[in-house]
Amino acid sequence: MRKASVLAAGVVLAACGLVSAEVVFFDGFESGTSNWMGWEDVSWYPDKVCNSWCPCGSPRNCFGPFMVYQSNNHPYSGVWCGRQEQAQPWWYGSKTKDYVLPTLPADRSIRLSVWQFEDYNKRDPFSPPGSVAHDQVQGWVALMGDFYEDETEFLALGVHAHTASPTPIEDWWHNVAWSTAAEGWNLTSPLTPRAQGFRHLEIVVHPYTGNVGDVEFFVNGAKVGEGSRTAVDGTVVPINRIAIGSSPAHMTEDYISNTYEFFWYDDVELSVQDRGDFDFDGDVDLADFGTFQSCFNGPNRPPKAATCGAADFDGDNDVDLADFGVFQACFNGPNRPPKAGCNG
DSSP states (O other): OOSEEEEETTEEEEEOOOOOSEEEEEEOSSSOSTTEEEOOOTTOOTTOOOOTTOTTSSHHHHHOOBOOEEESOOTTTOSOEEEEOOBSSOOBEEEEOTTTSOOOOTTSOEEEEEEEEEOOOOOOTTSOTTOOSSSEEEEEEEEEEOSSSSOOEEEEEEEEEETTSSSOHHHHHHBOEEEETTTEEEEOSSOOBOOSEEEEEEEEEOOOOSSTTSEEEEETTEEEEEEOOOEETTEEOOOOEEEEEOOGGGOSSOSOOOBSSOEEEEEEEEEEOOTTOTTOSSSBOHHHHHHHHHHOOBTTSOOSSGGGGGGOTTOSSSBOHHHHHHHHHHOOBTTSOOOTTTTO
């Protein structure tokens, strides 16, 4: 299990640590993988033509999904992790079972926090410019939502490297990427280089405003992208799945989600922000007050940023003194839990 990271012998390792906000899901893979099911490709394109090397009728049926499975043979940590197998042409991915996630509140931010280790292989230096060591590597963490098992909402962060990626291919091969259902796949900005070792991936989803900024992506604590959430017929698609690994349903340029490298996942944690705890550290203190202050814009005026939805405690589309009263009631100082009633 890992909550903070240190650099040792060129490999990022992690140790136990920090207080968290209200945790609604956690899996350190210490006691099996009963919380997960195969990431079935429910959005499969029915008109895909199967090649001669696929006798069973479709690539999906032939080659996946295979579950990310519990493994204690991680080469650097010595702890149990979820392992995404090195495979081709098979694909590995798992998502949480239907009953695992509760209904998440619409008026508070949520955060998915995952430690991912990849066995990164750089491009062969003797290959021609523009080439890569393999043709495809996919390893993500994702939050998803649906109405009818259709994975309409898709928010992902991780490795999305393929010879069919947009130009320049080298950038996609050597850097981390993020995706939303609305914006599609994008490279991190600033570019976040891939490297062998653990990286801390976080996806923060704010209350819906319909604007870019409703979703934020972080790698090792640094913000690397932001996007928007999905609504269908005016109704926000709820978040009700966590996924690790990959799925061809969420790749526009190919139909097999190969993985030519091993990926390991640990400490998969979904937390709901306590009222006023904007940094998800389990308390409401002066750091959170700074965030509230940056959102405050007075009555009958929109908050200063799309990410300020969690500061609009009374849901009237402004951040004013009424909201400050709620924040003040939750304020309890550093390293102390928020006051009663602030996590509901």
